[in-house]
Amino acid sequence: MKLPVNSELTASRLLVKETQCPYCSVQCKMTVEALAEPVKGEHRGEYSVQGVPNEASQGRLCVKGMNAHQHALSGQRLLHPLIRRNGELETCSWEEAIQYIVKQFQSMKDDYGADTIGVYGGGSLTNETAYLLGKFARVAIGTKYIDYNGRFCMSAAASAGSKVFGMDRGLTFRLSDIPKASCIILAGTNIAECQPTLLPYFNQAKENGAFIIVIDPRRTATAAMADLHLQVKPGMDALLANMMLKVIMDAGLVDPHFIEDRTHGYEQLTYVLADLQLEQAAAACGVDLAQVRQAAMAYGKADTGMIMTARGVEQQTDGHLAVRHFLNLVLATGKIGKPGCGYGAITGQGNGQGGREHGQKADQLPGYRSIENEADRAYVASVWGVDPASLPGKGVSAYEMMERVHNQDIRALLVMGSNPVVSNPNVRLVEEALRKLDFLVVADMFLSETARLADLVLPVTAYLENEGTLTNLEGRVLLREQGRPSPGETLNDWDVLCRIAAELGKGTYFQYDCAEDIFNELRVASRGGIADYYGITYERLRNEKGVYWPCPAPGEQGEGLLFSERFAHPDGKAVFTAELSPGWNEVSPEFPLILTNGRVLPHYLTGVQTHRSAALAARELENFVELHPATAARNRVLDGEWVEIQSVYGSFTVRARVKAYIREDTLFVPMHWGGVQNVNRATRPELDPYCRMPGFKTVAVTIHPLRLVR
Template sequence: MTQFVVKPGVKNLHHEGEKLITTHCCYCGMQCGMHIRVNEKTGKVVGVEPRYDWPVTMGKMCPKGVTAYQTVDHPERITKPLIKKNGEFVESSWTEALDLIEKNFKGLQEKYGKDALSVFGGVSMTNEKCYLVGKYARVGLGTRYVDYNGRFCMSSAAGGFMKTLGVDRGSTLPWPELEHTDCFFMAGSNTAECHPTSIQWLWRARDKGAKMIVADPRETPTARIADVHLDLKAGTDSALANGMMHLLIKEGYVDHEYVEKRCNNYEELKQAVEEFTPEHTSEITGISIEKLVKAAHIFGRSPRSVVMFARGVEQQSKGVDNVCLYTSMALLRGQIGKFASGVATFTGQGNGQGGREHGQKADALPGYRKIDNPEHVEYVSNVWGIDPSEMPKAGVSAYEMFDEIQAGRIRAMHVICSNPAVSAPNNHYIWDGFKKLDFMVVSDFFLSETAEFADVVLPATTWAEDEGTTTNLEGRVIRIRKVKDPIGESKTDWEIMKLIAERMGKGKYFNYNDVPEIFEEFRLASKGGKADYYGITYDRIEKEDGVFWPCPSEDHPGTPTMFKESFGTPDGKANLAAVQWQEPDETPTKEFPHTLTTGRVVFHYLSGTQTRRTQFLMEKCPEPYVEMHPALASQYSIQDGEEVYLETRRGSMTVKARITKAIREDTVFIPYHWGKELSVNKLTNPALDPTSRMPEFKVCAVKLRKA
């Protein structure tokens, strides 16, 4: 356990009778640096201090990070295993719970085969745990059915970056360089609320004259500070990006030397965007011609620019196309691989980057290897000590696992650090799937909406009760440190997986005594892959304040800036995207005349399992609401604060109106942090991107009326 020593000039206060333990926030991909205050006598977590010398956030924290410590000793923590008997949960011993899991897992596999079991993982865990989820599913349980909640978060960014750049790393540059950027083109990201500690870098750049362009259907706090707000119709990002590239080519802003030397498909792209004149682009997107032209001139004339995007772009059935096209904008300008320039996506979950690289995706193995590549399978099998023939084939994506449940092919599920009962689209289908399972296990530290469906709930630890590494939104691998011992009888996720693997007769493959042992195996498993962590050690992370992957050897400096010389494609060149715009899966009709989109608010995180149990955050935002333009509200005689009934083809809900001019007249917005009857994902569309299998959370047709 590392104790922070206050350095000269550092502003942190050292409280008498307390120790400060250095770690990082458990929430978004910023992974803000912090020191947890622990009472030396009681061992209780009592507060937090921002870490001013952490180079990414420099002492900044958001309301969630400031209160994150309050979940550690929360009175609603699960402290003993729970078994459902006669429809009610009762506390049990670990032995009884594991006996029941062993009996059901083995019995179901004997009756239906190995693939009767499934694992649904999450990326709010350390790299070590995320790595182990894939191994646990494939070796411990022997099933091909494993996927994770990042499928609802980062998968379109991953798919787009792999297609264009050949490597999926969320940011091609380190965050402190943003201060020196001349132009930010931000699409589908309300950074000021969703990643608020990033805003300081934008303001520093603005103080030096940088410009901001924001594409969003809402005039968010981020859009309000932009030089140009491109208020596009939800679901028209591909048309906008094509229109921007049309203007970049027409106005002579293409870096032809860079494109010729480092990119493929320029002529194909040029032909594809030819029809996307400002007039045509304006007709599709609803953005004025004047704004489009102004944005193109600002972006095209900026010596250093960064194209940034988040879930608004990615959570669409054409999300990969969107990412490919926005990335191509940066490539046309010759920006990727240069100082203070490039492309970046705002990682939603704390380990959204590392958690998708090391094997809990349905088709992936550690190091971003592919499970359909025999050489990759052979390498990882050798690390794990199994015969390559024992490696299960690829499974299906997170949402599609529920199709397999409905079809009777998946009979049991172990959900680890995830809450798909809230976070998945088309909630009723998910809830029905849980009810159809023969047996369900959930590992969590609160009784989440998903855990309520389980037959067994295993008490897991919070981030402050374990150690390991995570990878922040830059691609910087950092340390999470244990702050206190686990509460009650709770155990870490890796210990839980180890215990169940032992019960399944696979204990020899999970013979770990501590997290560093898992990390050493994980390093080796990633060696030689696209996401190579082999050269990263705990000592290096400590000394260097994090190490950027890829880092293939211990004498390698790491890679803060990606693609300086070549891209990760077979020929070393980036692939420009020649992709036509396609309409969203659902567009407004006479019956469903408006568009619904969803997103975050600053006071809550994802499914709200943690933040809805934090008093301060709930006081600030106690319930969801529907944001609508005054003109739309007047059509239905709706006043601010009145209840509104909304319905899509999948479900309905009632929430209060929040009337604002900061949204398009044809669009309504609802935040998604609540469950059950207050879950907007009862309404959202499960149409999947053909590459990433990302559902279309951000666009669906809706009707509404005064409740």
């Protein structure tokens, strides 16, 4: 590829008074100061990174945040647009790039219709860009096909919260309430590695006497600090939640007044659980029944309690129902709407919360409105100044978009802030699909695995350079100021969209001078919706350092603790779930092991950013599989050697790590690597029927040492 070689990016003196980490959903605040400028061929730059006190992380930083500036200053940053000529990517001007996009999009619309163009976003984009991406797809292009990588992160918990509570927000409580909980259940979440700056809240809860229960197939760093670890078989979380509820019901530890006054559907649930055989269920879950009873009684007897889930529970083909069964525990005991109580979905991506609220999801309009609701469509259309009838209908989920690319229903694709060739399940199909496209344009900071396939690559700004708001896991909207000038010819994501829209003849709908202009329109578009940002302004965010949503008026403080008096359904009541899940158990003699995946501390998502940080990449240079010593012995695998893991969908190769703290029937592989080390070469394409979440956490596999395969 004919790419320019960039020296390390510098500023005259990089001094960022305040920014925030671009990685996880805590969104820790920090300063970044240049102590010594880099000199090419002599020494690298030296930088000082300090945490800034804030309500979420209280000034703490983890290793990713401490080194985030390294990717922003990397010599691998894309500084100019790249166009493919004669099979190679080479630099071009922005004018040529925009004209090329417009020509291709217009040709697709003329030949096949607007729905032949797809838009694919990301959960790390600012609220302003996420909002504008949805508007761009529906107004500038007119396509129904828009979705984003958050579909692989929060969709199960989001859809469950919407069904049960009438509202989806990551935490129904404030982070500062965690130490007030007497019992905490952490299901499928490894906070110690994924959100480490939150761990002191849980340590403080333990100091206050809290009993902490971790549900996870592995003995993670989070499980190590727990009082009780339930080492559940992957795919059986919903059944485990029902076992715990059955124990609580039988012990008379439910809250009858809360159930009567604030919920629907409890009686039907009791009928469904009446026949649940605890001994059989414990065997199916692979857990000790006595430990399940201990966990249930601890939560049931506690005066205050919290349940938190994350991808371990949610990234399954019954993830929606699994979360709802954990919510049954919350409702049956009345542990919500008061300090020290509630449910929390631990958001993964930096703006995983805000990114799913304002329209880059297939079925949503700004403010968490539904694109299928006529009143919602009419309101948003009035804000945008378009005819409601001109807005396209509901599209499909992210992976289903890839299927439509594969069968060429979608012929052109704009990818912004995502790397689908690594993050999707069944990536062999995704790779084939992207190669079939007539036109692929990718906006990114680096030449990601997806960008390498593109016809056009657009260089965009990093977290130090773009201004905008992000919403952390507790629903607190934060402002990230621009900290340094944009390097080279990089543009903010939203600016790219506005330039394309203008050349498409839709410029009157995309006239903004800065991110704040977009946010002010977002405020109006979200007004009256579930995720109401109307009362939040940049001025307030600068002065108050964050505001919770919903915040319907400028004089209001926003709600940190939700559901203290009523839930978000029209009648104010929450809904129990009586529909059971069969769980997942599809291993066979040919594929006898369960493959699950997850995160590790030094890396983030598909590694596009963290692999460009020398300090982070050095901590984990390559991918690996964790397997139990007994499993290793049965499969003749030696610690440290390369192995092949295979399912019916495909295979990948990684290095083995033999560890005693994982179940014998389970393999664990991180998700942060592409190429031959990509775990998603073996994951299955089945989706949750409710939320379209792929089943990343469960696939039947076999493992072989490569020395034997040869």
